[in-house]
Amino acid sequence: MNIVLEVNNVYKSLSRREIIKGISFDVKEGEIFGFLGANGAGKTTTIRMLVGLIKPDKGNIRIMGYDIQKNLVKALKQVGSIVEYPDMYNDLTGRENLIIFSRMYGNVSKERIEEIIELIGLKDRIDDKVKKYSLGMKQRLGLGQALLPNPKLLILDEPTNGFDPLGIIEFRNIIKNLARENNTAIFISSHILAEIEQVCDRVAFIDKGIIKSIEYTNKLKNNEEYDKVELIVKEQAKGAELLGKLEYVKTIDILDNKILLSIEKEAFSKLIFDLGKNNIEVESINKLHQNLEGRFMQIVEEG
Structure with missing residues (x-):
């Protein structure tokens, strides 16, 4: 074009x-x-x-x-x-x-x-x-x-x-x-x-x-099979080991100090509970926005 x-x-x-x-x-x-x-x-x-x-x-x-x-x-x-x-x-x-x-x-x-x-x-x-x-x-x-x-x-x-x-x-x-x-x-x-x-x-x-x-x-629309989560924990290796054992966690990617996850829909509260139960100290946890409104708010908040 x-x-x-x-x-x-x-x-x-x-x-x-x-x-x-x-x-x-x-x-x-x-x-x-x-x-x-x-x-x-x-x-x-x-x-x-x-x-x-x-x-x-x-x-x-x-x-x-x-x-x-x-x-x-x-x-x-x-x-x-x-x-x-x-x-x-x-x-x-x-x-x-x-x-x-x-x-x-x-x-x-x-x-x-x-x-x-x-x-x-x-x-x-x-x-x-x-x-x-x-x-x-x-x-x-x-x-x-x-x-x-x-x-x-x-x-x-x-x-x-x-x-x-x-x-x-x-x-x-x-x-x-x-x-x-x-x-x-x-x-x-x-x-x-x-x-x-x-x-x-x-x-x-x-x-x-x-x-x-x-x-x-079309890449911002929330039509993904899983929710995306960005996680920062104090002990990354320990956190990643636990996440690998949770059945509702489908993929794990390490990016610098962040852990990027895809998890089953509606499993976000379970994730928070399991991290706390296993004494994983969380510094930051965010469900990544999948639509335009959420992406706009994310950019404004970062700004």
């Missing part, structure tokens, strides 16, 4: 405070890439750089090979985006908003506008004034505006704000179809971890301006 978005060693300071500290990642065509971090981690600053609202201090950002600092217009021609809340003309209808934005993009046919209206699920309300729309409907219309030029890269910041559960499911299907059928690269930032897990292929975890990890979501 071709790389659509490439971020290379980017730094950014605001008010003399370093916000972004050398981040690097890429997004490939047909890929849905999640961007996760706590408030103040650097998500919004990154997105503002991606859409050309602010410039990086160091490093470079390329979209379809165009450096955003040297060829901003050519780079942004490849991009559709919803950053924060989409701008609308509230006294105009949804259709009139799409028509105005289509003229800004140029070369958007009437057929494309009708196709977008169908895609975003606003066919029955498209001729109502936008001021009568719910927040979720405005988000749908914003998505439609972003999709008018058939962009190679779609950048979405908290796109499901205001959606009801059915709207979230429909939005998820729209995004997946865009990636699959149009080969669109999608960069999505959201605080709804379960939604990111459902829709994204890869996820970057950012904390205090640093990308801590980039991981495939």
Whole structure:
């Protein structure tokens, strides 16, 4: 797959405070890439750089090979985006908003506008004034505006704000179809971890301006046959000898001062009991997280 978005060693300071500290990642065509971090981690600053609202201090950002600092217009021609809340003309209808934005993009046919209206699920309300729309409907219309030029890269910041559960499911299907059928690269930032897990292929975890990890979501899902446990004991050899005798312990790996175990489901409390019963002094014991929410919390706690 071709790389659509490439971020290379980017730094950014605001008010003399370093916000972004050398981040690097890429997004490939047909890929849905999640961007996760706590408030103040650097998500919004990154997105503002991606859409050309602010410039990086160091490093470079390329979209379809165009450096955003040297060829901003050519780079942004490849991009559709919803950053924060989409701008609308509230006294105009949804259709009139799409028509105005289509003229800004140029070369958007009437057929494309009708196709977008169908895609975003606003066919029955498209001729109502936008001021009568719910927040979720405005988000749908914003998505439609972003999709008018058939962009190679779609950048979405908290796109499901205001959606009801059915709207979230429909939005998820729209995004997946865009990636699959149009080969669109999608960069999505959201605080709804379960939604990111459902829709994204890869996820970057950012904390205090640093990308801590980039991981495939299918490897984070808790579909393992056994639970994973990380253990540190005072006497490692003695601990490993005991663990080798416990029938619910399936594998043991020694990594520096840590013992990594796979154990039967629901056997974690038994493990703690047996360690105590056999006078194994435990310095640390953790069940390793197997889903996106758990992995996110693990990274935040480490940070």
